[in-house]
Amino acid sequence: MDQRRDLPQCLLDAMQAAASSDAFSDGHVSTIAHLTGEKLRGHRFAWPPAEEQRATVVHIDGEAAASDASIERARTEIDLLRELRTRLTSDVVTGRVDVQPIAATLPELDPAEVVADVSAAEDDLDDEAAEFLEDVNA
Numbered sequence: 831m832d833q834r835r836d837l838p839q840c841l842l843d844a845m846q847a848a849a850s851s852d853a854f855s856d857g858h859v860s861t862i863a864h865l866t867g868e869k870l871r872g873h874r875f876a877w878p879p880a881e882e883q884r885a886t887v888v889h890i891d892g893e894a895a896a897s898d899a900s901i902e903r904a905r906t907e908i909d910l911l912r913e914l915r916t917r918l919t920s921d922v923v924t925g926r927v928d929v930q931p932i933a934a935t936l937p938e939l940d941p942a943e944v945v946a947d948v949s950a951a952e953d954d955l956d957d958e959a960a961e962f963l964e965d966v967n968a
Contacts, residue, residue, distance in 0.1 A: 840883040843890050844875045901963060908959055 848854060853873060854865050878886070921927040 835880050836877060837880070837883045837887055839887045841875070843887065848873065848875075904963065 849865075854869050856869065877883075918927070922929055
């Protein structure tokens with residue numbers, strides 16, 4: 831890399847793309863991944879002209895900003911839904927909301943379909959939200 835001609839951000843983007851596609855994986859599983867000089871020397875990276883590097887970096891930064899904004903919106907919505915759930919539960923428990931008219935409009939449930947363990951369902955929801963955020967980050 832010639833620092834007078836090449837953009838470090840372009841190298842970083844190329845390395846992150848390679849790492850996310852397991853290009854540096856040698857099949858060994860460890861708790862801390864290591865990218866040794868030997869592993870790195872085994873890979874070649876394209877070095878387009880400086881103007882193309884700049885255009886690529888600008889494009890990637892723009893796409894990343896859009897993804898980051900989507901992630902932040904999703905996190906905010908999840909937080910608001912949790913807050914709403916807490917508030918609604920509190921209002922029902924304290925009697926501020928009468929649920930009898932609402933309950934009368936609900937369909938009959940088959941007891942076999944009722945979730946027996948609410949905390950397990952909540953854990954599943956947390957797992958799904960985490961998976962969604964991981965997918966968005968990828």
